[in-house]
Amino acid sequence: MIGKIHKQMSHDSWLFSKMATPDYTPFVFLLLLFQSGVWGVPSCHATKPGMLNVHLVPHTHDDVGWLKTVDQYFYGDRNDIQHAGVQYILDSVVDQLLKNPDRRFIYVETAFFYRWWKQQTDDMQNTVKQLVNEGRLEFVNGGWCMSDEATTHYSAVIDQMTMGLRFLNDTFGHCGRPRVAWHIDPFGHAREHASMFAQMGYDGFFFGRLDYQDRNRRMVAREQEMLWRASESLTPPMADLFTGILPNGYNPPEGFCWDQSCDDPPIRDDPDLEDYNALVYKTNHIIMTMGSDFQYENANLWYKNLDKLIRYVNQMQSNGSEVNVLYSTPSCYLQELHRANLTWPLKGDDFFPYADSAHDFWTGYFTSRPALKRYERISNSYLQTCKQLEVLGGPISRKGPFGAGDSETLKKAMAVAQHHDAVSGTEKQHVANDYARKLANGWAHCQVLVSNTLSSLSGSSAPRVYCEHLNISVCPLTETSKKFSVNVYNPLARPVSWPVRLPVNGTAYSISDAKGKAVDSQVGLLSLVTFDPETGLLSSLSNLETQQTVKLSQNFYWYNASDGNNSESIQMSGAYIFRPNTSTPFIISKTAKIETLQNSVVQEVRQWFSPWVSQVVRLYTDSRALELEWTVGPVPIGDDLGKEVISRLDSSINSSGVFYTDSNGREVLQRRKDYRPTWNLRQSEPIAGNYYPINSRAYIKDDKDQLTVVTDRSQGGGSIQDGSLEIMLHRRLLYDDVRGVGEPLNETSDIYPEGLVVRGRHLLSLSPPATAADTHRPLAQEVVLQPLITFTDGELHPSTRLEFSGLQAVLPPAVHLLTVSQWDQDTVLLRLEHQYQASESKEHSQPVTVNLQKLFSTLDMLGVSEMNLSANQWKDEMTRLDWKAESGTHHTGVTNQLCLLSPLGCVKTADLL
Template sequence: VECSYFKILLVGKALNSCHATKPGMLNVHLVPHTHDDVGWLKTVDQYFYGDRNDIQHAGVQYILDSVVDQLLKNPDRRFIYVETAFFYRWWKQQTDDMQNTVKQLVNEGRLEFVNGGWCMSDEATTHYSAVIDQMTMGLRFLNDTFGHCGRPRVAWHIDPFGHAREHASMFAQMGYDGFFFGRLDYQDRNRRMVAREQEMLWRASESLTPPMADLFTGILPNGYNPPEGFCWDQSCDDPPIRDDPDLEDYNVDDVVTRFLHIAHGQALVYKTNHIIMTMGSDFQYENANLWYKNLDKLIRYVNQMQSNGSEVNVLYSTPSCYLQELHRVNLTWPLKGDDFFPYADSAHDFWTGYFTSRPALKRYERISNSYLQTCKQLEVLGGPISRKGPFGAGDSETLKKAMAVAQHHDAVSGTEKQHVANDYARKLANGWAHCQVLVSNTLSSLSGSSAPRVYCEHLNISVCPLTETSKKFSVNVYNPLARPVSWPVRLPVNGTAYIPHSIPTPPQVVPVSQATAAVRRGRGYAVNELLFQVQAPPLGYSTYSVSLLQNGPPSPPSPLPRAPTAVQNKVWVLWYNASDGNNSESIQMSGAYIFRPNTSTPFIISKTAKIETLQNSVVQEVRQWFSPWVSQVVRLYTDSRALELEWTVGPVPIGDDLGKEVISRLDSSINSSGVFYTDSNGREVLQRRKDYRPTWNLRQSEPIAGNYYPINSRAYIKDDKDQLTVVTDRSQGGGSIQDGSLEIMLHRRLLYDDVRGVGEPLNETSDIYPEGLVVRGRHLLSLSPPAMAADTHRPLAQEFSSLPLSQPYWRRFKFSGLQAVLPPAVHLLTVSQWDQDTVLLRLEHQYQASESKEHSQPVTVNLQKLFSTLDMLGVSEMNLSANQWKDEMTRLDWKAESGTHHTGVTNQLCLLSPLGCVKTADLL
């Protein structure tokens, strides 16, 4: 069945599935919808089934049951659905007859999918690689199930807490015609309402030639809720429309009058004679009859007023139908080039705390993304035996789904209840287990050895039972990048001398630090670490055999020349006292969402630190203890391009009844003039200026929290001579509060809820750390001239987010999946099995325009000579989300207001394949 919805967008005619609007009237587009969090107060499973209604009454399966039933009762009705993770579960449980019925509703445009990702992802704390994966998973299911009729044309992020420019760029490259969201800073909204600039053209990349990353963007009038007084869900208290004049409390006249007043008021702050109203909210439509019965009446009675001179026309609509009408008006739109961070909903309520909230979960999500890419690559390189081999049945799907759910804006963001955070981690761990079987099968096939393999998942705290107890073992180091990697490996051991074979630099044995021994809590007993530099080929692995030479006590640390007993440091660890709401200016507390320090001056944990130093042929290391709950290791590896800072924070003490927000502050002599730079979802970098917003005159009311931004992979300050760059191992919040200084928030432990819905303080504990969570992480620091900085921090950021997989096992081998190393400017973003004979490949030009004199230029890659184990028979180019052929992707054209354009430069990849040169117009 051909869907009229798709046909009209190609030929430019009216949407057959859209209700007719009336020229010369104010057309009010009512959009029935539900917003279904993929976990928040309840787990994703509990939300789907309607379990634990004592926490929150919500059951997604009943919403879909009820909506489909009600759509069938009136062909005028419309509904949109967003979260494919839930719809996928529901769909699997339906009969063939019901599935055919739903397909018909989709074909007729009565049920429309918007956004279509597995979830509605967070925009501040997600990495672009994981966002692309979760969008691809959801959109592929819709494609496979409904064909082009089910392909969303509108991105819909009505709940995330601020909006990233890179997300808009990705949506544009995925073929979306527009983007709608609900939350933006209250000052920004006020200015836009007065100027009637709540709908705009977002130019979402400085590197892509317009309109490649241009995206029409609209701000919804009521967040994602209905207008006040017009909520008719079972969870609402608004009165229904009582339209029998023979009964008491007849209220049609009152309802119509109030609605007309709201519609005219909304029209004053938008630009056209079309306005949109979201009729729904969190987990609504479980009893869809309540909504539709009242909406039917509302439409009928308001439109009847046209006979009395009313110029308001109300209709059932969808975001795509509304967008089509805006496009028809053929206006010019204001142009935006920055992003929508930070977000505040009032003067002292900046939602910048969640940039760091739940730092352990944020790190687990990031390394899980790295492991998923490894798992998908080895699934391709290993072929069918990877999924069913000597170690049993393995799969990548389990981790794909767990990672997709983790991108939700109440998952990796850290804004969920504790039991839900635990569930996200459990799902990731289950995904790891399935991938470990797949990886073992592939490595067994490639090496010819079915010897058992052991995965050491706690090397960051020097725990690995095999290396602690064995006199001989081998280590696989897998490199998922498309260039060789040299990386230090640290393995917990109890001997004092070892021989790793085929290592150019002699290995070293160093004692485990006191901080590491303390944080393990009995999970390991190694007294030493075996430290050596490994080299792994691109898209491949190296194996190193290790033999014990000597047992004995740990070697004492080797002192550095004239090492002091204490050091003063330009790297400070400090903490802000979190507001408890007892403040004359505002009662707002710090919580999972909100960062609000009680003072602008952080507390210094200690100006001096107890130290221990060591130096050998592999590393120079200074171990610092600032307090019983804060320590730091400063490392410089031989031939390294960066200094490594390993920080350990926790249990954060709260015996003084003070919540604490712990930061690392780097002070320098750089004259940064109030300017610093942060990445957007790990991709392009944006300039930030203290106490400043590019699109409105900021009235700053929180000098610390109001200057914090999300840092997903890197941040830097610079002047004409120097650039100080920090690469992070997870998403964190940070800012440049003082010139020449960068501060990054490491950990948060708070005693109050911030009244944004989660209903509990961010006070994490665990069975292992009942007195408070301990978190360990790393930063990489580089200092170089600005012209050379990108060539250092870009590769570092890629390596840091794609860490090699180290795995002890019993055989020696070396393998590379590539015939040729990719150029430095090109990143192998995706290698994934698509179907039996097809592989999904994404190559990424990873340098911004003008970022690097050498590497920001166009690059040519020969695909036919790229892989060592795959036969390249042909290549067909798809859009970024792989749900549409690139040459068939058409998007609506929008005109920007004059004088607001700036020219982008396309960093092209020319892919030489058996089909000739396929030029990709975009970066990804």
């Protein structure tokens, strides 16, 4: 089975049947059956040519946690915080849809719908299936949640979309498959998200939030609907996605809200819609969202007034009115735009940063709740390992010597964590605690599964110990046991060099590998060697291989947060908003107290800047990067001012106001200070207005040198001065920013009642720009998918198997093993991706050939079939609407072909996802 990966920055999804151990029975690969017929036509109401067709879209926006927890929102608990009960919304909507076949409703969040569905009777489930088949209830987006777009990693986004879409596919078939992506609430929009949506088969994408200056320009230019070219590497239209901006965000027009939480009067007279917002759109169709947060709990209020609105307005056509109002859905609206057969403007960048007025930049949440952001990221790593070991272990992984384990619990917890008020850090504190609790529960279920698999693969029934606090040097086993084994599982499909640091009690330890060969190790002993004779700070960075050296200083600063007492604006910094009260940050200390350690394994400098800021600078033997492990907190607030703490690198690189950040961990985008590619920016916040999300890496460069910083979680940052990179590490704020969360971002914990202490890592690399990607891409993957370390106490049984590899051969450097996951009893979901952008690497941006039949060591591949990225449709059956772009555009994508030689023949596709 040979797969040839031609496409830079491409994904692949394959389902293959397997036979791994005698426990497996050979089985044909998974078949998904789809209905034939033309999508959308039977379920859409007719429109009227020559009239303004107003598409009314009844909807509810149900946050998967925000002011209340997921459970509280579903059941309607804690209505003293917010009146919301999702189960009652769905009950009420279904009841009202049955009363009038003209009515329509769309639903988004599968996490809630899944829970509601499981509680319904067979009769009710059949009724809902009929509503879906008739197009009266339409699913849009369909992921487990509506994910954040700034602080999420693409692998976790793909997982949560796959989970939601698979449930809809299995439950409702073709009619339940969403054709429209719907991100009406996230606070800025990433190009990589649009690329993923396109590769998942969506025909269009609608959202509500964009920068106020951008919206104003687009309204004048009639460019509120466009074709988003979401990849520089994929051949159009592979990553092209029709994208529309909703005229009212996701709220109804003023005066037209009829929920029980609204104050607008019911319809009494003929309302006057006229040309509401129509002149700023290109066609004679306009979409209006009729609903809002957790509305339709009493759906009768909405539908009774919407029925009247439609009847009264359309009656006026007999008197010459040219307005036609109809119940509709996003897919029906999109279908009408497609029928217009127009050309659409192109967009090639993203929608960050987002500001809703001159001093209100939503760039603080790029860093908010840094501990939760880190926990989410390492949970993603653990989930990928858990899914791999579930496949490699077979049935014994789920029910083995250590009990029943599963990956589903962590899958669902991680899916919920992608929500735009979860990993974003924009929820109430008790909700953040609930997200962490769900992740911890998922870990516990996966730990049983991992123990079962490792026991089976090694032949040892010795209990596995998990030390989850190694980041703070706590592991009771290694600190007390005289003899123990360390088990390291690498989830990447290539070898990595990974230092293992363990807390121990003593200085005399001997370590051997699986072959009995001594492993170089050292127990930390300090000597008093100076790092810098004057300041104790980093002063330069060198690459000995390339003989490069740049001047480089690094230090910690903070911005005082605005408290709203300002003549220009009363806006305060909060969970969403970053607004420093000055453009000049305060330095924490101009010097650092230092201690050093140097041995055959690592060179280490420990720096103390203040009682609440310290750092360890490490360079491991043969490492490609310098590690900066920072510790910040408790952030002092005795001056009654919130603080936003940054690490700043100042170098001799001539970056000319340009720097680069990744988009959800995938493609890299260029950023320019005080500049937006699609409009003439009037910069009103010189710091916050130049901050962008950094999901895994950022860099600056000139003709000779590129300085790259790899982060261990999503953070915000910018290049405010030439040759400089600053990354926000921690935020402690004393005021709410009036965006709904209703409390300041002032985190404490039982361990740190005086304020949260956060620890993290930055990896610095210096390379020539032409080859820098060959270092920073694999380095970023190593941080995202780090090895899993477990321990066993005492002597190992002589028959214990000490080495195992799930692969027969290492994958090429350009190919990343994104997903190996159990699909059903005998079918596995496999995703491979070409992880380099076009022209990014002279060596690795080239086509690559992968022999799938010789990939796994314990799985015999019996058949294979290619699917779309979200694995809810066969690739050769995926059809999308074609859109015409305005001329004068350019792309760097190349033509691609794929042929998989399988036992069932050769499967060919024109494009490779």
